[in-house]
Each structure stands twice: as structure tokens, then as C-alpha cells.
Amino acid sequence: MAKPARNTYVCQSCGGIETRWAGKCPSCGEWNTLVEEATPAVAAVPGSGLAKAARGKRTVLESLQGKSEEAPRFTTGFVELDRVTGGGIVPGSALLIGGEPGIGKSTILLQLAAAVARAGRRTIYFSGEEAAAQVRLRAERLGLTDAPVALAAETNLANIIETIGGEKRADLIVIDSIQTLWSDALEAAPGTVSQVRAATQSLIRYAKGHGAALLLVGHVTKDGQIAGPKVIEHMVDTVLYFEGDRGHPYRILRAVKNRFGATDEIGVFEMAGSGLREVPNPSELFLGDRDSASPGAAVFAGMEGTRPILVEIQALVAPSSLGTPRRAVVGWDANRLSMLLAVLEARCGLSFAQADVYLNVAGGLKIAEPAGDVAAAAALLSSFSGVALPPDHVYFGEISLSGAVRAAAHMTARLKEAQKLGFTKAVVPASGEIDNTTLTLDIERIDHLKALAEALTP
Ligand code: TYD
Numbered sequence: 001m002a003k004p005a006r007n008t009y010v011c012q013s014c015g016g017i018e019t020r021w022a023g024k025c026p027s028c029g030e031w032n033t034l035v036e037e038a039t040p041a042v043a044a045v046p047g048s049g050l051a052k053a054a055r056g057k058r059t060v061l062e063s064l065q066g067k068s069e070e071a072p073r074f075t076t077g078f079v080e081l082d083r084v085t086g087g088g089i090v091p092g093s094a095l096l097i098g099g100e101p102g103i104g105k106s107t108i109l110l111q112l113a114a115a116v117a118r119a120g121r122r123t124i125y126f127s128g129e130e131a132a133a134q135v136r137l138r139a140e141r142l143g144l145t146d147a148p149v150a151l152a153a154e155t156n157l158a159n160i161i162e163t164i165g166g167e168k169r170a171d172l173i174v175i176d177s178i179q180t181l182w183s184d185a186l187e188a189a190p191g192t193v194s195q196v197r198a199a200t201q202s203l204i205r206y207a208k209g210h211g212a213a214l215l216l217v218g219h220v221t222k223d224g225q226i227a228g229p230k231v232i233e234h235m236v237d238t239v240l241y242f243e244g245d246r247g248h249p250y251r252i253l254r255a256v257k258n259r260f261g262a263t264d265e266i267g268v269f270e271m272a273g274s275g276l277r278e279v280p281n282p283s284e285l286f287l288g289d290r291d292s293a294s295p296g297a298a299v300f301a302g303m304e305g306t307r308p309i310l311v312e313i314q315a316l317v318a319p320s321s322l323g324t325p326r327r328a329v330v331g332w333d334a335n336r337l338s339m340l341l342a343v344l345e346a347r348c349g350l351s352f353a354q355a356d357v358y359l360n361v362a363g364g365l366k367i368a369e370p371a372g373d374v375a376a377a378a379a380l381l382s383s384f385s386g387v388a389l390p391p392d393h394v395y396f397g398e399i400s401l402s403g404a405v406r407a408a409a410h411m412t413a414r415l416k417e418a419q420k421l422g423f424t425k426a427v428v429p430a431s432g433e434i435d436n437t438t439l440t441l442d443i444e445r446i447d448h449l450k451a452l453a454e455a456l457t458p
């Protein structure tokens, strides 16, 4: 006789399973994440007792040398999206796109679906969050109503699988969003770990078996992770994050995992009245409305993947009335700012102890590479001394704790981009190779932060 199903408590953060409720998940230590769920149906299917399982069949073992073709891809019609995915979408692959509410996930997926459908590929769009009429209204606003996208508002997993199974082969299946799907085989509520995991699993199995590309939208939690356990990110082939500041029109699509390409590429879009527009030259956009006459602004020649991007770093050093002065950072790492201030104090003898320090990266971009140090230091020094930096200078280089300036990757590409945009001088690390055959801009090489501090403070 089968034992009556017992409910278990599943952590919505790590997927850990407990037999009794607790305020704090014993596996990952998160609070208030345990949710009661009926024991997943998978546990009841054969396979739990190995002894009773059918005898296995031999698998053919292969060598690494065998010929296999480059994964066939289809381009999406969006250069920025193709760049992020590593050259286009691979049939049979699953792609997860995460992002905050209202950032534009549904918009970009509808534009993408329309572009793919217009190119003659069978595209099905399942909307779990909006009614078909709402999606149609958006399509109308975006001027996409003529695209042959098959649309359905559906959240029942079985119905979705049945629908795509009964159709002629689909090339692209969009699910907006994975958190709204539910299967009645599970007793858990939609959006819980078991439901999300089961839905993702079935859809991926279908997509792999039928060579359809799967695009899933995933919600993010308040700390920016895709809701549900990491296991969802493990299951899919590609994970993209759609980032941006809602106060700015710029949106950045960033690959954090990609089984078919590099992960350091970004795609830049601009949210306009007619949907998302690609931005082929992001530097021009990030430097757009620059006020170069006031102190505290330095232009950083940065890299995003293989693409150079110039962006302005702004600093404000103001006298503080607080016992512990404020340090606030937007778009950069707060720890790096503390480190930079400590190095300026210890190695260059400049004290920021009586000053509030604010640092901001213009345009809502986030800088993660250490080569931003020299530009941030230049902005800080400029604000500290109240002297504006020359508007046609760019800066890059990493600063170590000793104050030494270290080489950065792709120095030539950064300089070429700066030259293209009309900059005439670059302050760069002393070490590191530069191919200056086509470079006409002035290059000043510095080996220590002191050189910069002496030049910028009277
Ligand atoms: P949406 O794609 O619904 O976001 P998500 O699916 O990530 O939650 O985007 C909604 C926002 O985008 C909304 O606040 C308005 C803005 N928007 C535009 O500015 N222009 C447009 O053409 C569209 C369709 C949306």
C-alpha cells in the first residue's frame, strides 16, 4: 500500500527540502523562505528504488575527436542581441532572460518574436502575465501587428505542451514568464520552486527534442537574483540579465552564462516611445550631455567584452559636517572607492577624512572592471582640487594598494575608440603593449598614482 503523501517544506531560495517548517532555512540560512509543498510527484515515480528499475541499455561511447558541426544558429535581426548570445539563437537551446519589473523584458521579447516571425520562422508567444488583448495592444504600439506571431495567454503547463506538440514544428517559443506557469500534477502554488523547476524541465525537454529555441522570462528577487533556486540557471543554456535604471532610457543586456559563446559581451538598447532601439555606438550615448567645464568629471575608456565603451565618471568631494563622513557610489563598487581613498591618503598624502565623497557613473552604466581606478581617481582629484579636467582627455588603468598603476587589457582598442570620438590625450598605465601605428592621440604613461595626484592637485 502506498504511504499517504506527506507535505514537505521547500526553501524558495536554495531548493532545500525540510520535513518541518522553520523560520530560517537550515541549508542556506535565508529567513522566511520555507513554503509548504506537496511532496513532488517525481519522488513517487519509479527510479527512487534502483533495484526495481529496468535494466539499463549500453550507451555508445565516443571520442573527443569526432567531427561535429558548429551549432547552427539563426540570427534575430537585432545585432545587439546576436552579439550577446554569441552569434544568434541556437535551435534546441533554452535561454532565460531576467530583469526587474518594468525594465522591458516583455517588450524586447515581443520585438524579437516579431522579427523572427517576419523572417519566416514559426514563432509562438505564450503570455502568462498579460491577456492576449494587452499583448496585441503593445504590438500595435510597437508597429508589429503584421508579424505572423502565434499568440496565446496560457499558464497551464500541460496545455502549453499540448499546444506546441499539436502545432507544426515551432522554431521559437517564448514564455513570459516562467513564474506564472503551473502544472496540476504538483500541489504547490505557481511560482514556487517545484512548479518553476517542473515547468522549466518539461519545456526544455520538449525544446531539445524538437529543435525549438526556448526563450523564458524570469522574475528577479529584490536582491537581483532570478527568483527560484539557482537550479533554473543551471538547467538553461544561456542566462541573460536585462539591466538599467528606470530613470534612464538605456538598457543593457548582459550574458552571465552562455554555453554557446562568451559571457562578457553586452548589448545596449534605448527605450523609446516605439519600443527598444538598438544603440550601435554606446560611447556617444554615454558621453551625450556632458558638462565638461565643472570639476570632478573624468572620461573612462572602458571595455565591455570585446567592445570599448567610453563613459563619464563623476565625483563630488564636499566638506562634511558628520562625524563619519558619507561615501556613496552609483555604478561602481563601494569597496573599491574606500580602497582608492585609502591609497590616495597613504601613498599620496591627500586626506579625505573630513569630506563626504560621492561617485557616480553617468548614464546608469555599471563599471565592474578594475581598469576604472585611474579614471575614478582623476575624477576624485579634480573635485578635491576644484580644477576641471581637460575635456578631451581619457583615463584608464588599475591601481594597486601600493599606488602602482597596472596595465589593463585591450589598451589599443580603448585608445582607438577614444581617438574616434575626438579625444586628444590619454593617461594610461606605464606597462602594457600598445600598437600605435594608427594612433595619433597623445599618450601619457604613468606608473604610480602619485604622478596623477601631483599633476592634478596644485
Ligand atoms: P515591459 O516590457 O512591460 O517590462 P517587463 O516585462 O520587464 O516588466 O516594459 C514596460 C515599460 O516599458 C513600461 O514602464 C513602459 C516602457 N515602454 C516604453 O517606454 N516604450 C514602449 O514602446 C513600450 C512598449 C514600453
Ligand code: MG
Residues within 6 Å of the ligand: 105, 106, 107, 129, 176
Ligand atoms: Mg513583462
